[in-house]
Amino acid sequence: MATRQSLFLINFCKQLNTIVQDRCKDRVISMIRMGYSTVSNIDQTYIPRRTVMYVPGHDPKKLKKIPNLGVDCAVLECEDGVAINMKVQARKNIREALEYLIVKNVDLALRVNSCSSQLMEDDLGAIIGSDIGEPAKVERLPQTILLPKLDHVQELVTFTERLKSVKLNRKYCPYLITYVESTQGLMNMRDIMKQAAKYSEEGIFRMDGVVFGSDDFVADIGADRTSDAKELIYARQKIIAIAKAFRLQVIDMVHVDIEDLEGLKRTSIEGAKMGYTGKQVIHPKQIQTVQEAFTPSPVKVKWAHELIEGFEQHQKSGKGAFVFRGQMIDMPLLRQAKNILRVVENVHRPS
Numbered sequence: 001m002a003t004r005q006s007l008f009l010i011n012f013c014k015q016l017n018t019i020v021q022d023r024c025k026d027r028v029i030s031m032i033r034m035g036y037s038t039v040s041n042i043d044q045t046y047i048p049r050r051t052v053m054y055v056p057g058h059d060p061k062k063l064k065k066i067p068n069l070g071v072d073c074a075v076l077e078c079e080d081g082v083a084i085n086m087k088v089q090a091r092k093n094i095r096e097a098l099e100y101l102i103v104k105n106v107d108l109a110l111r112v113n114s115c116s117s118q119l120m121e122d123d124l125g126a127i128i129g130s131d132i133g134e135p136a137k138v139e140r141l142p143q144t145i146l147l148p149k150l151d152h153v154q155e156l157v158t159f160t161e162r163l164k165s166v167k168l169n170r171k172y173c174p175y176l177i178t179y180v181e182s183t184q185g186l187m188n189m190r191d192i193m194k195q196a197a198k199y200s201e202e203g204i205f206r207m208d209g210v211v212f213g214s215d216d217f218v219a220d221i222g223a224d225r226t227s228d229a230k231e232l233i234y235a236r237q238k239i240i241a242i243a244k245a246f247r248l249q250v251i252d253m254v255h256v257d258i259e260d261l262e263g264l265k266r267t268s269i270e271g272a273k274m275g276y277t278g279k280q281v282i283h284p285k286q287i288q289t290v291q292e293a294f295t296p297s298p299v300k301v302k303w304a305h306e307l308i309e310g311f312e313q314h315q316k317s318g319k320g321a322f323v324f325r326g327q328m329i330d331m332p333l334l335r336q337a338k339n340i341l342r343v344v345e346n347v348h349r350p351s
């Protein structure tokens with residue numbers, strides 16, 4: 001028979017358990033309210049974007065090359081790669097390209113102009129909507145939309161309203177990737193991501209990544225661009241931290257010196273080590289270097305497989321931490337290993 005003390009102890013434990021569960025539930029709810037995703041990115045569909053390559057919309061010769069470029073993501077460019085007096089032509093070319101381009105394992109994306117330029121509405125109207133003829137079928141629309149120079153939450157609201165109106169009742173839910181290109185954009189990034197998470201839950205688009213628009217950012221802060229990008233380190237890291245808190249991909253800066261393949265390799269490897277998942281590319285010469293830097297090496301893949309195997313064995317024998325190749329391994333290293341395999345499994349997926 002239970003004594004008074006043991007009954008008290010059982011009761012106390014039950015209450016403690018309820019409090020802990022409630023606290024945990026409250027934390028999860030408040031995280032969701034803050035816009036943070038509780039879904040591990042390991043469980044989500046992953047569209048690889050190691051190379052994100054701009055192909056200017058005014059140049060049909062370049063657009064036709066897309067299926068043979070070997071990039072993960074080809075950006076049908078309407079923004080700064082297209083002169084003001086060529087915007088209308090670029091929209092027409094892009095509409096046509098979406099009809100004739102047959103691609104496999106390429107994320108066909110559209111970079112519209114920024115909301116502040118007041119050209120975004122016409123880009124969406126012409127390419128997604130019916131401004132230049134019959135609206136295209138969903139399969140012929142860009143899988144992803146890139147929204148540059150996103151400085152304020154209100155601009156995301158404006159973009160979203162326009163996107164809703166050009167959908168014309170089709171079941172079109174593109175991935176969305178936004179840009180941080182100014183101090184305002186950096187400061188407001190968290191609020192913008194919260195709003196984007198809300199729209200994603202409503203099924204308007206699927207927020208999937210953030211791009212660091214470093215050239216515009218340099219201009220915004222009045223810095224001098226150096227080869228080691230020291231002047232960008234704070235922004236470059238902060239963008240990763242916020243994007244990852246929302247379980248988003250994060251795409252690193254453009255290397256504008258096309259001939260400097262050494263520098264490209266160095267900054268690509270650096271970006272990958274910092275946590276970027278891909279990098280912007282402007283010329284075919286840059287593709288291979290960037291693709292390699294963002295693909296885990298066979299040595300790293302072997303390490304990840306063996307670590308996971310070792311982890312599972314040690315868990316079974318009741319050990320949380322153990323030594324593997326001279327390193328202490330516990331849960332964070334397991335997550336790192338899983339991140340590596342997730343990239344590899346997705347980039348080598350069958351078409």
Ligand SMILES: CC(=O)SCCNC(=O)CCNC(=O)[C@H](O)C(C)(C)COP(=O)(O)OP(=O)(O)OC[C@H]1O[C@@H](n2cnc3c(N)ncnc32)[C@H](O)[C@@H]1OP(=O)(O)O
Nearest residue numbers: 054055056061062063065077080081082215254282283284
């Ligand atoms: C900071 C930012 O906002 S970056 C994003 C905006 N910028 C852009 O969109 C620019 C993208 N890049 C380009 O337009 C081009 O690479 C340029 C204009 C810089 C140079 O273009 P070109 O003078 O044609 O370069 P080049 O002669 O070396 O090109 C070699 C071949 O690659 C092709 N090529 C070059 N760049 C691209 C590209 N971006 N997409 C597809 N094909 C390309 C050329 O058409 C050419 O093909 P060919 O041999 O069959 O004639």
Ligand SMILES: CC(=O)C(=O)O
Nearest residue numbers: 213214215216217254
């Ligand atoms: C890519 C881009 O838009 C920038 O660096 O400003």
Ligand SMILES: [Mg+2]
Nearest residue numbers: 080181213216
């Ligand atoms: Mg820019």
